[in-house]
Amino acid sequence: MELLYRRSLGPVVGAFLTALREQRLLGSRTAEGRVICPPLEYDPDSGDAVDDLVEVGSAGVVTGWSWVAEPRAKHPLPHPFAWALVQLDGADTSMVHALDAGSLDAVRTGMRVQVRWAPERTGHITDIACFEPEAS
Amino acid sequence: MAERCAIVGIGQTHHRKVREDVSFAGLLREAGQRALDDAEMTWRDIDAVVIGTAPDSFEGVMMPELYLADALGCAGKPIMRVHTAGSVGGSTAIVASHLIQSGIRKRVLTIAFEKQSEGDTTWGLSGGRSGGVGAGGYFAPHLRAYIARSKAPEYVGWMVAVKDRLNALKNPYAHLKVPDITLEKVRDSPMVWEPVRRLESCPASDGACAMVLTDEAGGDRAPHKPAWVHGTAIRSELGQFPGRDPVNPKGGQDCAADVFAQAGITNPRKDVDVVEMYVPFSWYEPMWLENLGFAEEGGGWKLTEDGVTEIGGDLPVNCSGGVLSSNPIGASGMLRFAEAALQVRGQAGEHQVDGARTGVGHAYGGASQFFAMWVVRDTKP
Numbered sequence: 190m191e192l193l194y195r196r197s198l199g200p201v202v203g204a205f206l207t208a209l210r211e212q213r214l215l216g217s218r219t220a221e222g223r224v225i226c227p228p229l230e231y232d233p234d235s236g237d238a239v240d241d242l243v244e245v246g247s248a249g250v251v252t253g254w255s256w257v258a259e260p261r262a263k264h265p266l267p268h269p270f271a272w273a274l275v276q277l278d279g280a281d282t283s284m285v286h287a288l289d290a291g292s293l294d295a296v297r298t299g300m301r302v303q304v305r306w307a308p309e310r311t312g313h314i315t316d317i318a319c320f321e322p323e324a325s
Numbered sequence: 326m327a328e329r330c331a332i333v334g335i336g337q338t339h340h341r342k343v344r345e346d347v348s349f350a351g352l353l354r355e356a357g358q359r360a361l362d363d364a365e366m367t368w369r370d371i372d373a374v375v376i377g378t379a380p381d382s383f384e385g386v387m388m389p390e391l392y393l394a395d396a397l398g399c400a401g402k403p404i405m406r407v408h409t410a411g412s413v414g415g416s417t418a419i420v421a422s423h424l425i426q427s428g429i430r431k432r433v434l435t436i437a438f439e440k441q442s443e444g445d446t447t448w449g450l451s452g453g454r455s456g457g458v459g460a461g462g463y464f465a466p467h468l469r470a471y472i473a474r475s476k477a478p479e480y481v482g483w484m485v486a487v488k489d490r491l492n493a494l495k496n497p498y499a500h501l502k503v504p505d506i507t508l509e510k511v512r513d514s515p516m517v518w519e520p521v522r523r524l525e526s527c528p529a530s531d532g533a534c535a536m537v538l539t540d541e542a543g544g545d546r547a548p549h550k551p552a553w554v555h556g557t558a559i560r561s562e563l564g565q566f567p568g569r570d571p572v573n574p575k576g577g578q579d580c581a582a583d584v585f586a587q588a589g590i591t592n593p594r595k596d597v598d599v600v601e602m603y604v605p606f607s608w609y610e611p612m613w614l615e616n617l618g619f620a621e622e623g624g625g626w627k628l629t630e631d632g633v634t635e636i637g638g639d640l641p642v643n644c645s646g647g648v649l650s651s652n653p654i655g656a657s658g659m660l661r662f663a664e665a666a667l668q669v670r671g672q673a674g675e676h677q678v679d680g681a682r683t684g685v686g687h688a689y690g691g692a693s694q695f696f697a698m699w700v701v702r703d704t705k706p
Contacts, residue, residue, distance in 0.1 A: 193445040194385035199348030229395065230350055236368040236398020238354070 201230040204242055209316035212306050216245045216280050226280035246278030248303035248323050253283070256293050265319055271296045275320055287319040295322065327426040329705055331544025331551040332666045334364025334537030340500035340651035343442040344531040349389060350396035353436050356533035356656075357397065360434065364537040365548045368398035371537075372430040377407040377417030377437040378655030382449035384440055397436070409561070411460075411603070411690030413437060414534065414658025415697030418686075419557040421538050422699070426554070431540045437659035438533035446529065446654065458518075461526055461606060465518035467571045467693065468608040472520060474572065477611060477626035479520070483511040484629055485607035486525045486649060492636060493646025495675035500651040501528040525607035525649075532653030534660045541705070552666035552684070556587030556700040564692035571693045573616050580696040581617040581687075588700035590683070593618050597700075598681040599641050599668045600634075601661035603688045605648045610634065614642070617687065617698075636678060644668070644676040658688025662699055669703045 198206065205215045205228050216226030217239040223232075226245050231238055254273040260266060265287045273296070274283035289305065290296045301323035310316040336359025338344070344352055353376070361367060374397050381387050390406035397404065409416040414437035421435035451457025471477070490506040493499035503510070503524065514524040544551040560580035562569070569575075581593070590596040602613045611625030619640060620628050628634055634642035643649070645664040648657050665684030667673045673681075682704070688697045 193448050195443050197343075197345045197348060197440070197443065199346070199351040202348065230348060231354070231396040231398070233395035233400055236395070236400065 199230055201228050201240065201242065206312045206314065209314070210310045210312050212247070212310070214245050214247055214277060214304070215242045216277075217241065218243050223281045224279060225282050226277055227284050243279070245280045248301060249275050249277035249280065251288065251296070251298055251300045251302055252276050253298060254288065254296055256296065265315065269293070270319070273302070273320060275302055286317055289319045289321050328428045329541040329544065330422045330425040330554040331539050331541065331547060332536055332554070332670075332701065333539050333543060333547035333549070333551045334360040334362070334366065335535070335663045335667055335672070336360035336363060337498050337534045337656075337660060337663065338532045339498050340530040340532035340653055342500065342528065342530065344440065345442075349386065349438070349440060350393055352440060352531065352533045353393060353397060353438050353535070356438070356535040357434060357436050360535035360537050363549060366432070366537060370432055371398065371402070371434045372432050373403040373424060374399050375405055375407065375417055375421040375424065375433060375435045377413040377659065379410060379413060379439055380408070380449060382444075383446050383654065384444040397434070409559075409690055409695040409697065411654055412658050412688040412695040412697045413690060414656050414660065415662055415686060415688030415699070416559055416658070416695070418536060418659050418662045419559055419697055419699060421536070422554050422557055425538050425540055428540075432543060433538045434535065435538065435659070436533060436535040437656040439653035439655040440531045441529040441653065442531050461518040461521055463692065464606060465521055468520055468606060468612075471572050471608060471612050475611070475623045475626055478630075480508060480512075481611060481626040481629050482520065482522075482525050482607040483508045485604065485610045486511045488635055489604070489643050489647045489649040490524070492644050492676055493650035496645045496650070497674070498651070499646040500530045500532070502650070520608070521606050527605040527648045527652040528650070530651050530653040532651060532656050534656040534663050536659070536663055536666070549672070550670050550703065552669045552701040552703065553705050554699060555702050555706045556584040558584035558587070558698050560696045562694050564694045572612060573622065574693050574696075576694060577613070577616040577689065577696045578618070580698050584698040584700055585618070588683075588702075590700065594620070594640060596683060597640065597685050598683050599644065599665065599678045600685045601645065601647065601664040601687065602642055603648055603658060603661055604643060605652060607649065610642060613687065636676060641678050644673065644678060658690070658697060661688055662686035665699070666701045669701050671703075
């Protein structure tokens, strides 16, 4: 098995992933003031270039989720977890990531969650190890 | 009668070995923005987008048109993607022109692109296996057969390389520039695939090309002189079948005959002012001169030898430096079409052919089996 592909991410998605190394989360702000996170280079509504990067919070709200009762080898967690859409504080869109909530009963739409950072960060989306219920 | 189609905006990137600074979307946007600027339009003014690129295996992005729709301002608008291997840039422009000529759309943006640096073309061509012969290895026997049949001297291939590399020096967007190019330098460059030497072959490039096409009213209102489409033709044939002649494919002959008939061209050698042909290896210049009807069979190389295909010659070919100088594969065909249009608009800058009024753009792809051509002029059909 070979895979010879590389990716150039450009100034917006590249900046988002690079900032993860420093435990910072960036979104792109459109001309109308919407904050897209993870950021897009071009506003999907207008097609305009979006190069205004703003920092958003590392905690947010679950807007949708799906329970994974039997994780597979390539999944980010070895025990049951949820794939969740998380709208971070200050963002107007949601990102999909793993949510380590312990049990199915503990997950609900509208719950507050926060980033659990990976101990070693390399500028990949896996620098966010997963989300977890927000500490109260 | 079909609606007339005008080319009112043309843009391209500076073609490079690697464009690490931009994403796929960023690369397309760069060419698209230049075409829109030329047309004095914005992304919002466009009714539909038609894009083209080489097979997905080259870069490993499956159906990039889905991801690119938002980035190209297509929310709520039609976008489609064209697939015809190396000829795709030409076919894509033709599909866009048909959306105009059919009266379905008034303003169409068409973009073709390749980011060869993100994948491995030889690997992609061999279905994801290492050890493939690549495009040069596949085409080399056809070139040897042409030389054997036509008795062309070996230096004709070198002459094509020198001409296109000198032309590239006049094109600010060209990728490969070899300022001190000479016949000796080509002759002494390493043999890559007999009879193709290194300086007789194309580079691998990242790049994109875009055009804005409009209906007749749009052409009349255009801020800069438009080019007008006088004929479009596409032909395909199987890559292998008994009796097929890959040196002078029937598909290419038929494509040329069709497009010339549409444009009222009876003597291509005389009636055409400038040609942009798909020449990724030097010997394709004489081969396509014959295949497209610019020369008798066996006589193409004599036009090259006599300097007819140089800027200032009777039938200048690849004044931009051609595929030999820039090869973002998916975009290479559209670059031929766009460069032909630039010439008849009088906008080709330093590589402009004085008084060019009828231009031909040509692209081929696959196993010399997909062909696309258009004829453009400075006047309405």
